[in-house]
Amino acid sequence: MIEVRDLRKEYGGFTAVEGSSFTVDSGEVFGIIGPNGAGKTTTLKMLAGLLEPTDGTARVAGYEAGDSEMRRRLGFLPEESPLYEEMTPLSYLQFFADLYDVPDHVAEERIHDTLDELDLQHRDRQLGDMSKGMKRKVAISRSLINDPDVLIYDEPASGLDPLTTNYVIDFTSDLSQDGKTIVFSAHNLYHVESICDRVAIMNQGEIVAQGALDELREEHGTTEYHVYTTVEVQDSVQDNGRYRRVVESMDEVDATRDAAQAAGGSVVDIRTEESSLEEVFLDLAESEAET
Numbered sequence: 558m559i560e561v562r563d564l565r566k567e568y569g570g571f572t573a574v575e576g577s578s579f580t581v582d583s584g585e586v587f588g589i590i591g592p593n594g595a596g597k598t599t600t601l602k603m604l605a606g607l608l609e610p611t612d613g614t615a616r617v618a619g620y621e622a623g624d625s626e627m628r629r630r631l632g633f634l635p636e637e638s639p640l641y642e643e644m645t646p647l648s649y650l651q652f653f654a655d656l657y658d659v660p661d662h663v664a665e666e667r668i669h670d671t672l673d674e675l676d677l678q679h680r681d682r683q684l685g686d687m688s689k690g691m692k693r694k695v696a697i698s699r700s701l702i703n704d705p706d707v708l709i710y711d712e713p714a715s716g717l718d719p720l721t722t723n724y725v726i727d728f729t730s731d732l733s734q735d736g737k738t739i740v741f742s743a744h745n746l747y748h749v750e751s752i753c754d755r756v757a758i759m760n761q762g763e764i765v766a767q768g769a770l771d772e773l774r775e776e777h778g779t780t781e782y783h784v785y786t787t788v789e790v791q792d793s794v795q796d797n798g799r800y801r802r803v804v805e806s807m808d809e810v811d812a813t814r815d816a817a818q819a820a821g822g823s824v825v826d827i828r829t830e831e832s833s834l835e836e837v838f839l840d841l842a843e844s845e846a847e848t
């Protein structure tokens with residue numbers, strides 16, 4: 558459904574996105590995660606045809622990004638959604654329905670259904686008087702006004718309280734159950750972890766890793782072995798009347814056992830600790846920053 562090849566964007570002399578390539582299958586939820594300035598927004602805007610790439614290609618639903626047919630099949634949610642403050646949700650959404658040539662009776666039903674699903678009350682209140690969460694829901698409704706196949710959401714839950722955040726994330730997940738293909742960016746690993754099939758981790762303009770979350774953990778994570786001994790061995794620390802040494806391979810576990818036996822003691826327990834996804838992401842971001 559989405560094919561991105563060697564996508565690059567330069568702003569003046571500064572490279573914001575460098576050689577990104579990824580694909581997203583139909584019906585998949587694909588997350589782009591990374592710290593501030595990683596290049597997430599720039600990538601999403603190129604996908605949505607709102608920014609011209611310096612190099613490379615992005616194709617969505619078989620069309621070149623920016624193609625008018627592609628735009629009709631795409632819903633984009635910007636990170637900050639500028640809404641016309643004096644409009645109401647209903648007049649605002651009707652305005653966009655007209656832009657997309659959605660027939661009036663279809664638009665009316667779609668607007669009310671979506672606002673019902675998003676549990677948005679006060680539909681006649683001016684947007685300028687609404688909370689950030691309510692405005693976000695209106696912006697999400699706007700992204701769905703043309704019933705698009707593909708949704709590109711830039712930080713859909715950014716700056717929202719935890720309750721609204723969960724609501725928005727669950728709603729995004731429901732959209733994928735309805736068959737939409739979704740690409741979204743996030744800072745927060747939890748959002749990505751809870752609804753994404755696959756992710757790309759971006760840092761300083763580059764995709765430093767991508768794949769299913771389990772694959773990433775397996776490929777980039779580490780397993781630590783906590784080896785408990787009855788006697789002190791090299792690099793061990795005292796821990797509740799025993800000694801604990803943390804190592805990263807089975808060979809080192811064996812070496813610790815030998816060292817304990819040589820000192821007249823033994824190994825009494827071995828525990829493993831897998832790195833969390835959070836640690837994997839931080840490691841990837843840090844190792845990239847060092848190069």
Ligand SMILES: Nc1ncnc2c1ncn2[C@@H]1O[C@H](COP(=O)(O)OP(=O)(O)OP(=O)(O)O)[C@@H](O)[C@H]1O
Pocket residue numbers: 568571572573591592593594595596597598599600636
């Ligand atoms: N119009 C622009 N002109 C110059 N530099 C820009 C422009 N837009 C973005 N940048 C720079 O490109 C880099 C990537 O920005 P981008 O907004 O894509 O990152 P991001 O990952 O979405 O960050 P955030 O999480 O803060 O939104 C940043 O260093 C940013 O300062």
